[in-house]
Amino acid sequence: MTGNRLGNTVATAILWAAGFFILGLLVFFLAYILGQGFKVLSLEFVFGPAANGGVGPQLFNTFYILVLSLLFSVPIGVGSGIYLAEYAKPGRLTNLIRLSTECLATVPSIVLGLFGLIIFVNFMGLGFTILGGAAALALLNLPVLVRVTEESLRTVPHAYREGSLALGSTQWQTIRRVVLPSSLLGLITGITLVSGRAIGEAAVLVFTAGTSVSRHYPDFNPLVSGETLAVHLWYVRGEPLVANAEAVAAGSAALLVLVVLFFNLAIGLPARIYQRRLRGSS
């Protein structure tokens, strides 16, 4: 008995310590990055044009490329996730699709970047463009989207589907009106996850969207080169000739962290509120 109790105490202590280690790591990271970057962060820095030493264009490009890439990846990723979860019968074709998704998910982002360089930049002759960057980024995110969609649809109780079908609804009506709304939180979480990753992604974009920004700002032309914040961060640290590299890098890093944080809250909170209304705690 005492042995069991001791084991329990030790296990609790270790798990508690592991949890707090993660928390501590996060706090340290945030404090360090924000502490370093905070003195650099000013309206001029965040929104100002490159000529004045600002990262406004990079910030703009980060969101522009993100939105474009989601435009490509969400319909295909969510679509094939729905297919796998709701329509696909077990069999060869389904296994093949699942295997392809898994393979695609294991491709390192630098390889996808080089692939983008070959296909979008050279073969299609786009050069370094926002469009090419968004397309390559979409490829990176596609498999994750497929998986999170499939998994969040699978958490919807089968009883909902049967209930809907037993009222004489078609399969599509069931998916659109019952299954998708019930799994919305999971879907949104998945898309947020993918977006957070996309905001911080550099390797894919270095070779496809390039490391320079348009002279105009904001420039909505998708066929110009568009350096993002993460790429900028990588670039200034690697380039000896950038004036003020230390400060610019620190500021960019802090801004990047804040952007991801803001993005998660902006999407996550409304989704949670919506979900709570569905569940109806009252």
Next chain:
Amino acid sequence: MENKFVVHDLNLYYKDVQALRNISMDIKKQQITALIGPSGCGKTTFLRVLNRMNDLIEGVRIDGKVLLDDQDIFGPDVDVVYLRKRVGMVFQRPNPFPMSVYDNVAYGPRIHGQRNKNKLDEIVEKSLRSAALWDEVSNRLFKSALGLSGGQQQRLCIARLLAVEPEVVLMDEPTSALDPLSTLKIEELLRDLKNHYTIVIVTHNMQQAARVSDSTAFFLNGDMVEFGPTETLFTRPTDQRTEDYITGRFG
């Protein structure tokens, strides 16, 4: 009395296992037919044949004939979606959708094309009244249905079904997850609904079958052992196995 369903020589296989053997029975219009038997006897499987819910399960094979108003429900020109609108189902565990009470009831009419707000209001109120739930939920129509009690949820599922105006209501042990009081309410409700609908109910509870049904079928290991008027089956069963079951010697 007129037949709603005529089942003739129905066999159902699940992969290599035969789950139903040579079932033949007539289900009368505007009556309550109860299906009783021990777990795994095939009564729920049989129920799910009647609105083709077994289509959703991989590996199920069916032969024989099931006629609904003289039309074979497995015929080539049958629209399964329309069949399920005519033959609705209430499940063992209440399964309201995660939306408001109102939206749950309006779900069926909406998918069948009803957009008119006034008309929907009317259908929702009428269905909730028919399911004896209106008085309890009229002040929380736009709150989530998942906040209702189990018994209320099950009556909501019945209301949701009535809103699409089915001809037949299939019930798969609708009270097995409910407390006695809620069970009583649903049994009372069944007697009212009988005037407008043909009802087939699977139940574990023999007293329930005896209380509410007009005819009862006793299933055992995939066979329909005995089928007849409820009173006869419970007082003068012809088959020894039926007698053993209803007197509680097994099951």
